[in-house]
Amino acid sequence: xxxxxxxxxxxxxxxxxxxxALEHRRGSHGPAARDGGPFGPPLASTRRLKELMGVYYYQGxxxxxxxxxxWVTSGFPVExxxxxxxxxxxxxxxxxxxxARRLGPELSEVAEAAGYSRDLCAYARxxxxxxxxxxxxVGRIPKPDLVAACSNIxxxxxxxxxxxxxxxxxxxxxxxxxxxxxxxxxxxxxFVAEQLEELAQVAARIAGRPAREVDIGRVVELAWRASQExxxxxxxxxxxPSPWTAFDHFxxxxxxxxLRGTRTCLDYYRxxxxxxxxRVRGGxxxxxxxRHRLLWDNIAIWYRLRDLSRLFADDGFAFVCxxxxxxxxxxxxxxxPAHRVHSTAAMLSGVLLNRDLANRLxxxxxxxRDFSVDGVVLHSDRSCKPYSVGQYxxxxxxxxxxxxxxxxxxxxxxxxxxxxxxxxxxxxxxFMESF
Amino acid sequence: MNRLDAIRGHQARRGKVLAVLPIxxxxxxxxxxxxxxxxxxxxxxxxxxxxxxxxxxxxCAIVRNALAFIxxxxxxxxxxxxxxxxxxxIQGLATVVRDFGSWPKPVFHYIxxxxxxxxxxRRFVEAELERLAGELAAFAGRPLDGAxxxxxxxxxxxxxxxxxTLLDRRAHLPLGDRELYRLLRRGEYLWPEDHLAELEAAATxxxxxxxxxxxxxxxxxxxxxxxxxxxALAGAGAFVAADDYAAVGRRVxxxxxxxxxxxxxxxxxxxxxxxxxxxxxxxxxxxxDRLEALLESSGALGVLLHGVKFCEPELFDLxxxxxxxxxxxxPVLQLETELELELxxxxxxxxxxxxEMLGAAAGRGTG
Numbered sequence: 055x056x057x058x059x060x061x062x063x064x065x066x067x068x069x070x071x072x073x074x075a076l077e078h079r080r081g082s083h084g085p086a087a088r089d090g091g092p093f094g095p096p097l098a099s100t101r102r103l104k105e106l107m108g109v110y111y112y113q114g115x116x117x118x119x120x121x122x123x124x125w126v127t128s129g130f131p132v133e134x135x136x137x138x139x140x141x142x143x144x145x146x147x148x149x150x151x152x153x154a155r156r157l158g159p160e161l162s163e164v165a166e167a168a169g170y171s172r173d174l175c176a177y178a179r180x181x182x183x184x185x186x187x188x189x190x191x192v193g194r195i196p197k198p199d200l201v202a203a204c205s206n207i208x209x210x211x212x213x214x215x216x217x218x219x220x221x222x223x224x225x226x227x228x229x230x231x232x233x234x235x236x237x238x239x240x241x242x243x244x245f246v247a248e249q250l251e252e253l254a255q256v257a258a259r260i261a262g263r264p265a266r267e268v269d270i271g272r273v274v275e276l277a278w279r280a281s282q283e284x285x286x287x288x289x290x291x292x293x294x295p296s297p298w299t300a301f302d303h304f305x306x307x308x309x310x311x312x313l314r315g316t317r318t319c320l321d322y323y324r325x326x327x328x329x330x331x332x333r334v335r336g337g338x339x340x341x342x343x344x345r346h347r348l349l350w351d352n353i354a355i356w357y358r359l360r361d362l363s364r365l366f367a368d369d370g371f372a373f374v375c376x377x378x379x380x381x382x383x384x385x386x387x388x389x390x391p392a393h394r395v396h397s398t399a400a401m402l403s404g405v406l407l408n409r410d411l412a413n414r415l416x417x418x419x420x421x422x423r424d425f426s427v428d429g430v431v432l433h434s435d436r437s438c439k440p441y442s443v444g445q446y447x448x449x450x451x452x453x454x455x456x457x458x459x460x461x462x463x464x465x466x467x468x469x470x471x472x473x474x475x476x477x478x479x480x481x482x483x484x485f486m487e488s489f
Numbered sequence: 490m491n492r493l494d495a496i497r498g499h500q501a502r503r504g505k506v507l508a509v510l511p512i513x514x515x516x517x518x519x520x521x522x523x524x525x526x527x528x529x530x531x532x533x534x535x536x537x538x539x540x541x542x543x544x545x546x547x548x549c550a551i552v553r554n555a556l557a558f559i560x561x562x563x564x565x566x567x568x569x570x571x572x573x574x575x576x577x578x579i580q581g582l583a584t585v586v587r588d589f590g591s592w593p594k595p596v597f598h599y600i601x602x603x604x605x606x607x608x609x610x611r612r613f614v615e616a617e618l619e620r621l622a623g624e625l626a627a628f629a630g631r632p633l634d635g636a637x638x639x640x641x642x643x644x645x646x647x648x649x650x651x652x653x654t655l656l657d658r659r660a661h662l663p664l665g666d667r668e669l670y671r672l673l674r675r676g677e678y679l680w681p682e683d684h685l686a687e688l689e690a691a692a693t694x695x696x697x698x699x700x701x702x703x704x705x706x707x708x709x710x711x712x713x714x715x716x717x718x719x720x721a722l723a724g725a726g727a728f729v730a731a732d733d734y735a736a737v738g739r740r741v742x743x744x745x746x747x748x749x750x751x752x753x754x755x756x757x758x759x760x761x762x763x764x765x766x767x768x769x770x771x772x773x774x775x776x777x778d779r780l781e782a783l784l785e786s787s788g789a790l791g792v793l794l795h796g797v798k799f800c801e802p803e804l805f806d807l808x809x810x811x812x813x814x815x816x817x818x819x820p821v822l823q824l825e826t827e828l829e830l831e832l833x834x835x836x837x838x839x840x841x842x843x844x845e846m847l848g849a850a851a852g853r854g855t856g
Contacts, residue, residue, distance in 0.1 A: 169808030173547070173799050205603055209577050212603060212770050213805035220773065220809070228604040228770075232613070233580055235587070235598055241616030245602070248609035410584040436547050439801065443552075443581030446543045447589040464545075 062113060062120035062141075070109035077108065092367035094295075094339050097302060099326040106318055107308050111192040117141035118196035122261045125218065127211045128311050129405050130204040131229060131250060131398060133273045136315040137265035138257040143195055144312045145218070146211075149177040152184065153356035153468035155191050162469055164189075176437045176468035178214035185218055198224050199260050202253075206231040206408040208440040227256050231402050234409045238400060246399035271394070277315040278389050283323035284310045285383030290330040291374040292425050295339025296347070297330045300373035301363040302340060304354040310382045345370030346489055349421050351377045351448070352433035352441045353467035358475075365479060369486050375425045377418060381406045384417065411444045415451055422456055429459045429489065431482075436466040461485035492527050492678045496566045499525040499680060505629055507597070508567035510555060510582070511712070512575050512735050512768050514599050515756050518622050519571075520641040520681050522629040527567060528677035529555055530736065533714045533828040537563055543585065549799040550828040551712075552578045560591045569595035569628060575768045576802050595628055597621065603770040606761040614757040622753075638752040642759075644681050651688040652676075652741045657786065659730050660699035664691070666719035666729045673737055674713075704847050705730030705788050709780060709810070710795035711803055712736040717832040718795060718824070718840070725844035731787035733780060734795075735803075739766045767802035776806060777813040784819060791820040791847045793840075798825045820847060 078101055117123050124135050125143045132142050152161055158176060161183035166172055168186055170179055184190050201219035203211045205228065212228060219226035229249045232242040258264040284307070290297050298306075306326060313319035333339075348366065350373045355362060366373065385405045390397045406414060421427060430452055432445045449460045463481055466472035490498070496506045504523035511530055519526050531554035538561025541553040558564060570592060572583035587596045599621050602610035626633045652673060655662060662669065672691055676684040704727040713719060713734055722728065732738035744762035746755035765771035765779050780792065792814055796803045807823065814821050822843040824836055832840075 169811050171804040171807070174801060174804055209580075209603070209770065210801060210805075213767075213802065216770075216773070217805060217809070230603040230610070232600045232602075232617075233574055233598075235584065239620065241613060241620065242600075244616075245609055245613035248612070249607075252607065252609060410588055411581075412584070412588040415588070434545055436545075439548060439799075440577040440581060442545055443548060443578055444585050444589075445545075447585055451589070 058116065058120040062116040065116045066109060066113035070112040071105065073112060074105040074108040078105065091364070092341055092370070094297075094333070094342050097298060097306070097326070097329060099306070099322070099329050102322060102325060103306055103308065106313070106322060110312060114141060114143060114192070114196050115194040116196075118199075122199045122257075123196045124200040124202050125198040125215070126202045127204050127207060127215065129206040129402065130202055131253065131402055133277050133315045133398070134250060134253050134265075134270065135200075135202070135257050137270040137273045138261040138263075140200075140257065140261065141196065142312070143198065145181040145215075146177050147308060147312045148184070148190065148192065148195065149180040149468055150354070150356050152180050152191060153470075154359065156357050156470060157189075157191060158357060158468045158470050161187070161189060172469075174437065175208075175210045175214065176466055178210060180468055181214065182217065182221075185221060198222065200225050200227060200256065202227045202229070204229040204231060204402060206402050206405040208407060208438070210440070225256070225260070227253060229253060229402065231405075231408050234403055234413075236410065236412075238403060242403060243396065243399045246402055247395050250395055250398060271391070273315040274394055274398070275391060276317060276320050278386055278391065280310060280314055280320040280323055281383055281386040283320060283327055285386075287323060287327045287330055288375065288380060288383055290327070290334055293334045294347075294426070295337070295341070295344035296372055296374040296425075297333035297338060297340060299340040299363065299367075300350045300376035300379060301354075301359055303376055303379035304356075304359060307379050307382060314382075339372065341367045341370065341372035343370055344372045346429060346486075347372055347374045347425060347427050349373070349375050349377070349418065349425070349427045349430045350433065351418065351430065351445070352435045353378055353438055355433060355465050355473065356468055357470045358465075358473060361475075362478075365482055366486070371429070371486055373431070374427065375421045377406060377414070377421070380417070380421065407440050411448065414444070415448055418448065418452060419456060422452070422458055427458060429461075429485070431485070432460060432462045433467075434462050434464045436464065436472045437469060438467060459485065459488055490679070493566060495525065495678045495680070496527055500568075503680070505568040506566070507569050507571045508559075508564040509571045510573060510575070510579055511551060512573060513601065513740065513760075513763070513766065514571060514573040515618055515621065515760070516681075517638065517641040517645050517756060518618065518625055518633070520644060521633060521638040522625050522631070524625060524629055525680055526571070526678075529558065529564060530677070530712055530714065531555060531828045532558060532563075534830045537561055540591070544582075547799055548578050549797050551797060552582045554828060556582055556585065556591065559586060564592070567594075569597060571597045571599065574598060574600040576800070578799075578801075597624055597628070601760070601769050605772060611757055611761065614760055615753045618753045618756050635752060639749045641681075642746070642749055642752060642755055644685065646745060648676065648681060648685050648688065649742050651685065651692055653743055654692060654695075655688065656732055656738060656741065658695055659728075659787070660701045660705065661696045662691070663694055663696060663700045666723055667716055669729070670713050670716065670719060670737065677736075701728045701730070703728040704790055704844060704851065704853065706844075706847075707731040707733065707780065707783055707787060707789035707792045708795060709733035709792065710735070711797045711800055713795070714828050715826060715830055715832055718826070718836075721832055721837050721840045722793075722844065725841045726848060727844045730789045731783040733764075733783060735766055735768060739764045767806045770802070773806050773809040777810055780810060780814065781817065784817075790851055791822065791843065793843070794821060794823045796823070796825050798827045820850070
């Protein structure tokens with residue numbers, strides 16, 4: 055146990071950073087991250103991002119047996135687990151990484167051969183495929199002591215994570231967040247708050263000790279401040295030109311998903327924010343020249359990020375904001391550390407996908423107004439129903455009430471087999487020509 | 490009596506009517522307030538209006554058809570809508586209907602606690618029941634009387650006992666599958682006392698010895714639509730000996746609450762004691778156990794897993810169910826339909842081949 059712990063700490067503090075630095079040196083002789091063209095200069099913070107995500111995954115290889123390990127959903131109250139010393143794995147983040155490396159069909163087919171339908175969430179299929187086959191582009195994912203899901207992003211994660219827990223024969227814990235129609239219901243918030251207490255008991259049992267109050271407070275504070283910093287980074291997109299695009303958000307959101315509640319995460323977003331502010335002062339845009347400003351709705355199309363960003367940027371269209379990346383900042387609005395448990399319950403329940411479409415429309419209208427958006431792209435995501443149901447009504451409402459142009463692109467966030475390049479390009483070009 | 494007759498008759502004699510989306514909801518609350526529940530399972534067939542196009546084609550037909558039906562005024566005879574929080578798609582439908590002006594009358598929702606029973610979940614369900622009861626009482630225009638709620642719980646327990654008897658003694662019932670399901674599913678829109686009377690009449694027909702001669706099958710899925718699935722089974726020489734449809738068998742709750750003193754506590758107790766269901770995110774192992782118990786008690790020779798395309802809750806259960814059944818050596822046919830009116834030729838052929846295979850394995854001729 056001691057040697058495993060030592061190896062884990064060494065991996066995180068010495069070997070991982072060293073390997074990341076070597077990787078960077080090797081990469082620095084290769085082609086630049088961006089090939090110029092319609093894009094502004096690449097963000098310098100990307101190097102730091104790659105380092106810290108590389109170290110995170112590298113350290114994970116040595117986590118099981120050294121510290122308690124949990125697999126958690128992106129909307130899970132991970133702060134409770136971190137305060138108990140857990141290393142947390144995010145299967146959604148891992149699936150996005152697999153998709154970006156175009157491993158989606160390969161991993162999905164493993165799950166499909168085991169009986170999981172192609173109509174299910176592509177993240178779920180890829181993650182289950184990775185669990186069944188052991189294949190991963192990050193070397194090794196540590197075996198969990200706990201699989202933990204929060205229903206605030208969808209019901210799908212509950213089925214998916216339970217299936218994984220059953221397969222790996224480890225405990226499963228659910229934090230159920232009742233869907234919010236209109237205003238929060240007091241009994242709904244009370245239910246979530248009570249489950250946070252239950253979760254702390256489960257975490258203490260697995261970790262072998264209860265967390266100190268001061269540790270929980272510190273982790274929550276770090277998560278809250280990182281979320282505010284991430285929100286501040288996104289806010290820089292209000293400037294003309296926007297110093298970065300939503301496609302950059304999708305890359306740089308990895309720490310707020312996977313490292314929330316750590317000092318590393320907060321420091322990273324401070325660094326990124328400083329760089330973005332500097333770009334704003336220098337008038338440096340993410341897309342050059344920036345002719346039109348767009349809002350992206352739904353999960354990124356991970357396996358086509360570069361192609362899509364190029365397709366739009368070539369004609370001067372910059373995605374300056376996205377409902378997806380905003381979700382990790384917006385849900386913390388109104389958080390009050392003086393009422394931590396109740397406030398966390400409200401934060402968890404207030405996540406975009408756990409609220410009605412009236413709330414989503416209000417959020418989108420706010421983004422259109424605040425970011426001076428003149429067009430909206432709705433990604434109708436074949437295997438993500440909670441994000442996609444209602445998009446045609448949102449489209450009509452945005453067009454009718456704000457007069458912005460809106461287009462729906464049919465694709466899938468992770469399964470490239472559901473992507474038709476010709477169809478997407480034709481629709482996107484027709485949309486851009488309408489400006 | 491069809492749904493429309495039931496609605497008009499109830500409005501003339503008793504009170505208000507709620508159109509209710511699938512699947513699980515506390516019907517006792519409605520009964521105690523003289524509100525008739527008329528369930529909206531699509532309806533089956535092609536969408537009855539253009540608004541199905543407001544949902545993507547990868548959303549299940551129950552939800553797309555319901556949106557088309559509601560938007561086209563099909564549900565207008567009802568006085569309100571109730572959406573149980575069954576899945577992401579029905580939850581989405583609820584907010585589309587409420588937030589985008591498809592329906593001018595009151596909209597209610599009911600949220601389940603997901604997963605296993607826990608003290609926190611039990612408290613939430615009780616509070617949620619009280620919230621809904623308060624809203625429905627305002628809708629009905631009168632307060633909810635505790636004694637009437639207790640009577641409603643007793644009435645629905647009696648209905649479930651009879652439904653359980655008819656399903657458990659299916660082989661003794663001289664009704665074809667289509668007739669049996671029509672009878673059981675009339676509970677989706679009849680006033681409960683009228684439904685109870687029909688069930689009692691059917692139960693008098695139970696024979697002392699089995700009267701069904703076909704090959705016994707277990708069926709599981711969401712809803713027995715198209716009903717020609719049942720005709721196909723009968724035509725091939727099989728009959729439904731045990732049922733695990735979410736619309737039917739999974740709503741037959743055999744539990745008797747310990748006490749009715751606190752009717753909300755009793756309803757919460759019933760909710761957690763109900764048969765395992767994917768739409769409530771019950772434990773898949775518990776559901777597999779239930780299927781195995783149904784196989785034992787009914788003597789079913791095979792299982793038809795009949796899903797609705799794009800139904801995510803059910804699709805997540807299938808790998809576990811298939812694995813468990815195959816480990817037992819139980820033949821399984823997995824079939825997906827989309828609320829079409831008639832079964833496709835391909836599906837028909839698969840059912841015929843499956844039943845023929847079961848018959849050959851059992852040493853019995855079919856058809």
